[in-house]
Amino acid sequence: MKQNNFRGRLSLLFLFMFPCFLFAQNVITGTVMTAEGTTMPFANVIEKGTSNGVTSDIDGKYSIEVANLPVVLEFSSLGFTTFEKSVARAGATNVVLEADAQALEEVVITGLATSIERTNSANAVASLTAEDIVGTTPPSTLDGALYGKFAGAIVNQNSGAPGGGLSVKLRGATSLQGNTQPLYIIDGVYVDNSSISAGLNAVSGAANGGSASNQDNPTNRIADINPEDIANIEILKGASAAAIYGSRAAAGVVIITTKRGKAGETKFRFSQATGWNEAINLQGTRDYTEERVLNTYGEAALADFIAARNNGTLVDYEDEIFGEKGFISNTNFSMSGGDAKSKFFAGVSHNNENGIVSNTGYEKTSLRLNLDHKPADWVKFNLSSNYIYSSSDRGFFNNDNTGTTIGIALTATRPWDQLFPNADGIYPDHPNNASNPLQTRDLVRNNETVNRFIVGGSMNLDVYKADNSSLEIILRGGLDSYAQKTRVIFPKELQFQKPANGGLNGVSVQGDTQNKNYNLSAFAVHNFTTANDINFRTQAGVTNEFFDRNTVLITASGLVASETNVDQAANTGVNQTRFIQEDSGFFAQEEVNIMDMFIATFGVRGDKSSNNGDANKLNYYPKASLATNLNEFGFWNEDGMWDQFKLRAAYGEAGNFPPSGALFTSYNAFSTDGVLGISLIGIRGDGDLKSERQKELEFGSDLEFFNGRLNFSGTYYIKTVDDLILQSALPPSSGYTSEFVNAGELQNKGIELSLSATPFSNDDFQWDFSVNWFKNKSEITRLDVEPFNIGAFGAGLGTFRIEEGKSATQIVGAYPEGLRVIGDGEPDFQMGFNNVFKYKQFDFSFLWQWKKGGDNINLTNLLTDLNGTSADFDDITLDPDGVIPNGQFRPNAPADVFVQDASYLRLREIGLYYTLPDRYLDGVIGGAVDSVKLGFSGNNLINIFDYNSYDPEVSNFGAGTIFTGVEVTPFPSSKRYMFHVAVNF
């Protein structure tokens, strides 16, 4: 695959150039190019060891006269590795400068169309490279790659079911009712991250008890993105950096750039990872004795227990259900290459992952094609396209009110219950519960299938280019379109579907969602540098975004024979939900860079949206920032230990839309014995509701020593959310239970510290480590309505409570004297600790993540206690008098027994890789193989926590809330073991 005719071409070139050589002695000319094939203006060309030098012109051309030949020329440019070239003859010498790998990382986004070197950035923008994302171990889904890797993000897995379901929260609590998840933008395309419910509630009845929230725990759609495709991720954590994204940016923005081709030979890469996952922390069964069985379940159960024990047929049903090892396979193939004009990156990947419960799993196929084309110097096109097919089987878990989910059924299952099917495959009814969990596991289907197409394109026009100024125009468009199908089938032979048991005789729920988002934007960027090296960069542009989602959910019950089509049923119900939003805005920003000593930025975004009460009113979101590089002032000499000493401050505002439907007071349609009727939705809307407005001020310092081998960054921020939208309780006698109001202010204050270092480095051995530490404190600083409870199952069992002057995530419980604060969902701090060791051909890396503090409301314990099945039922650790066993103590105790510390320390990622030495590869396929890498990696292999369930990382109510950490019989989380082989050729 290697080009062998290079020398031939070179000689041709020399032949062609030979006449010039005769007439222009000792003048060396040529073009300086980047690896991407663009010409490089203003590159320095110096005759080594002399002061003789020139710079390349606007087209990258240079011409240098030298006294003697041969000569060594030194080519350099900011952000590129310096390149020395020995030139023996005058004439044309073209060179290509490689981008400095370190410098590449050090560009951060500051405008919708521009980026800035990290050393000049006034914001603490986190960025992750491909190596950070998948280098140690490939994450199951993209958001899983964010754990512990930078300061300021709380990533929480809501369910252990394969196929994701994670929430990402940047810098604490952003909203109580609105969106709390960051905006994801991939190659300029606004990417949808909805979690669309599959309609399990029709059977589980989870929301019937008054918790209107979705407890189905569907996948969030960012899981579709293939982590292997990503070149880098930048995280704008709050409004001070994200103000340029205006009215959707309050929860932060995650900007993802995918891999693109490079000019040069075509490169191929194949990698295969194979492994398995298994449950982290199963609880085990209660230690049953005859006496305990008799006391808890009575005579009949005792006889069953003794018989089963004597027959050796006691079954650990937890292990039976959650004890599977799920097979994992990730296959990736990519190729990239191109020439100076056109470049491509193409990739295909296939992931297949089985869950720790049989009949659960996740399968994904992703195809990507990224093209860049530069037909002329002044114009550049690029296209990113991605097709994804994914399918996940998520089982039937979490809360219910009907005793039907696998988790709830398990709480009522005792080891002597006989639940296995007989020889004819007939499952017995559960003697102690409304459903047989083995039957539910084997027969229920809960599948989500997605076909998704994400395409983005852009055009860059250099309208004007001169020595000290330039004008560039950028047009960009993106489309995210997907169809999601959910298929939930509860066949009629299920215990809880049998009409004799009061069942619905089979339920089939089909959901179909069509989602189409597209966004268009146009920008102009003007650069102007004065004679005394002050740079002005001005940009202005307009943006337009459209969002259109339509979900139809059909629930059919009373299925005919073994049909699952929704028309083959006695009863059907249809529910359609539409969401349409159109946003339009403009954006202008000015950056002033005074000799890299002071870098000031100010800008404003104006947005209007159909989701505001007044759709055509512009809302303005300003930003301003200042960074000073003290090291540029010449206090330190060039060779000193200080490389950088930067002080920075940034302020910005961003918005968060009211939740959908909050603007309207409406009815919902129902029927009574075939008579249609409309009844009020109990939530009163407000047409004048304003968007939430986040105002963030951050300041900090970045320090760098010893040629970049020691870095420190510290940031303090104050993030205030004004016009906080609350679903404030109304007296229910008004006919409404709540209304949407702008009625409060929420403040987050936090500190983010990070340190990275290379303590040791030589040719054979290198050790890099980095540590990040952050904490956030939220407070409701103003509340214009009465304090209210939110986000759990009532004060008797522990609930979140919004109260002025208190933490936004405080947990209270009901006591005889009234409510008492018994916990807080917010962690004291979080910490990530990453180490990378390189020794000769070996790479060894691991990442620890520590979450200290933060409480969960664990109701799994309560349910197992009531059924007498808790693993710790007979332990006596909770009763202060040391008399009553836990299983009897908890149900009668006040809420604080369910509020448990959810701290954890995890070995998030570990990886050990070996790269075969070149000498083994020379002979393989004619030396076509560039490198072969073998390795082992793992995820969550060590988990240390003192939490009384499967995993402190859990959320019964899914992703869209700051009130995570409520647990009701979830899908247990798992650890992964993987083996890898990767070949580059």
Added chain:
Amino acid sequence: MKKHIYKIVLFAAVIGTFVSCEVEEFSDLNNPEVDAFENNLTRGDLQDLVGGLFYSSRVALGTYLDDCGVIGRDYYRFSGSDPRFTNDLLGGGTTMLDNNTFYITNPWAGRYRTVKNANLILGFLDGQDVSAQFSEAEVSATKGLLKTYIAHELLLNLNLTDENGIRTDVADEGNLGAFVSKTQALNDIQAILADAASDLAAGGSDFSFFFPSGFDGFDTPATFLQVTNAIAARVAIYRGDSASALSLLDNSFLELNGDLNTGLYYDFSEAGTDLINPIFISVAGSVPSNARVVHPSFLTDAEADDARVTNKTEPLPNGEITLDNLAGDTVLNLYQSNNDAIPLIRNEELILIYAEASITSNPANAVNALSIVRMAAGLPAYTGPTDAASLTTEMLKQRRYSLYGEGHRWIDVRRYGLLDTLPIDRVDTEGNPDDVWSSFPIPLTENQ
């Protein structure tokens, strides 16, 4: 640079297209908005709006019936997924009734939702000229129906909070009337029903909308008036006003020798937008984690051969089940499917109201009415003493068995100050017995 000029023009054109973009404003894309009915109310609209009452009056009805049934020791509600039925409602250990938990908040909000649905319709009818769509009689009949609903829904909430009172003036959501005492609330409800009766009397021959099947026999203004009066008779005995009760019964559907089950019913079905019968759990499907277990005293206190015991309950084939230190071997068998209707008021209750109202004024009539109920259950006619106390005891016993599981016993024993006669089933490890609650607290969000 001239060659670039055309590009700049192109760019300017693109910018121009963007900026001229006006953002479209959308109304609620998924649901009808309330404002939409404030003008041009049509006959079809009214059908939909009234249909909403039939729906919302059933929301959380099961919780209401469980509240009354569990506290009144008619039955236990075993639920593996919600412990509060066996803990809070029975007052296990030191547990109190919470003012922000589903057992009070859901039925309370459901009833007031219906009241609001009805009040909005009354507002639509009064706030615009509907003469082109409806005759005066049709408007009057509609108002009579709406007011009857309002009164009945208020009564159910008062049954839960009892001496803690309710709000009766809730027409203006921004300016709610104060909480009123139980006595005042009953008077207000009585007045609303009287108003409803006069509207219905002027309501012509037909309603302008049609009804679900639970209204069979009561779907004209004249026949629905009998229901209004029947509910008013119930309110009258709650007020201790026997004379009014008797005169209201005269104009109700009371038939001493008629079918005991004649009456107005809540319908249920398995249709997707409908509700299923919330009380039905099949006998075979009754397990410790999900069952309505008959309180043992209902079986032991029954007279021999009372057909109501065998008709309304069914022994479990595999014997006793237990949960949370409660046990029982028999479950409710009032309904046979998810589609069975639940009575709102029926003739058997009217006969018993007639008996109760006659105890002092005409004991012979009371004995006669009680005997009718007894004989329908396969028991001999009443032959006991006819003093007021004995007749009251007998009347309460017949109400317990005749109206079993329909949400009456708790209210009946409370009316007669007999809550302390209800059985206490458990004492916890620290010696705290179960409690018999006399009322639910007012929901937290009423800010009382």
